[in-house]
Amino acid sequence: MALVSIPAGLRTVQEARLDDSEAERIRRDFPALDQEVNGHPLVYLDSGATSQKPRSVLEAEQDFYESRNAAVHRGAHELAVRATDAYEDARAKVAAFVGAETEELVWTSNATEAINLVAYALSNASAWAERGRGGAELARFALGAGDEIVVTELEHHANLIPWQELAFRTGAALRYIPVDDAGRLDLAEAARIIGPRTRILAFSHASNVLGTVSPVGDLVELAHRAGALVVLDACQSVPHMPVDVKALGVDFAAFSGHKMLAPTGIGALYGRAELLDALPPFLVGGSMITKVTMERAEYLPAPQRFEAGTQRISQAVALAAAVDYLSETGMARIAAREAELGARLAEGVAAIDGVRLLGPAPGEQWYGHARFGLAAFDVDGVHAHDVGQYLDSRGIAVRVGHHCAQPLHRRLGLTASTRASAYLYTTEADVDALVATLAEVRGYFGVTAKVGA
């Protein structure tokens, strides 16, 4: 192992608050942040879409290829052993990071694939049960007419469409917990919707549009009382706050590596061991079998059962390095820092004339949680793409569009919004630059008296 860069977290006292000066030190670990865009220093406020990567992660991936590259779980040569060790050590590390047992963590390409894996395993269970395969053990997962899958109105498409399609394949009905005009979940309605027919409840832990943290405890209790499985979309929570899947009591949880300092192409599914071992596979092929004849195959237990084909080895290793970086910085410190940045963003954005902040008002808590480091907003009279273009011309990178949440935007009376999202390397100056530049936008597009130009 030849790791040169020492993560900033190692150089600081864990107990101290993550403040602006530490964020400045952290930034130096991220080469991509140190550049000019359109003649201005880059202000990267799009970490909700994907995070930038520290040198330690980039080096871990390169080091894997330089010293240990081989296919895993096959071959007896020395490199294959080293590669398999690295791959499985990464699994143990990432599993522990979210409070799971090692064998409860399945590697996927991303969170979308993780959620699809659950949905397809469940519909395969339905097909197997129908044809008498798998026995009574499997019949409990079978879905059909009269069964209900419940989601919420604020879901990312990745946690909506797999369930629409699962409902279509099995004949189950898809229902959703509505949100009010501001985007707040109607928990009274949730209590009415979740009942004996509910087989699956799927919802996001943290909203990628509203910056809210869902009332996981309340929803899990409703689902489990009804005997339903809970699938948590943890894409916006695992990178930004301490998450313990066992403490949350969910049955499945999905998250993506690229939003938490790791490369693209790697994500993970947590599933309770008992469930993963009982469910049929989704993708089938090499590396996930025990015995194969020309007629049929038998499958390994989880997690291998769900990892067909050559795996995303260097990406898994790099995700473990990312988890090291986050752990050394401290997830509780990161969460506290992001709550401060979220409050600063919300206050700054909401104070601008003609700008509507989506989600909780500044200082407001929903479900007992402060906004995390993300704020989406609508600029009256200026389309989100034009807002984004103006900000980009000043070197400020934000997300524009529906953020893969069309139903929520429609419910809020919008087709698109602009979103700024922070991470551990975001400084107060980044937030202030966004707010100051955003204040010029309506003037530039002639919605108010022209300024600057």
Added chain:
Amino acid sequence: MSLDALYQQVILEHAKERHGSGFDGAPTPAAGHGESHQLNPVCGDEVTVRVDVADGAIRSLRWEGHGCSISMASASVLHDLAEGATTEDFQALVSVFRDMLRSRGAISGDPEVLGDAAAFEGVSRYVARVKCAMIAWVAAEDAARQAQG
């Protein structure tokens, strides 16, 4: 590349004035009608264009939609340029506009040929915005084809 080269004043004005927006008028008598709806899935922008063609010329081009200033302005400019044009001239105009937008800045807009649409030359340097400028034109091309059907 300054932002003002993208958002030329003529574009900002058309984005506000939106010539030809709204389906209030009756269809042209004895004309072929066409209608096309186009959606940009990246941003959710939508434009519907209705075209009436009679005697080999575009008698009416109306549109409705919502989207960014580039997409709304290009629909407005399209209305001004298309109405009264022969279908042949219209098709040639769409081709010139498309070639300019796809040129990544290599082809500048000729106001003699393109009129106000020449102002969209700056868009060609912003690859992510080319679809915004084209959406109404793609709809119009499709609607005109139907109207001649």
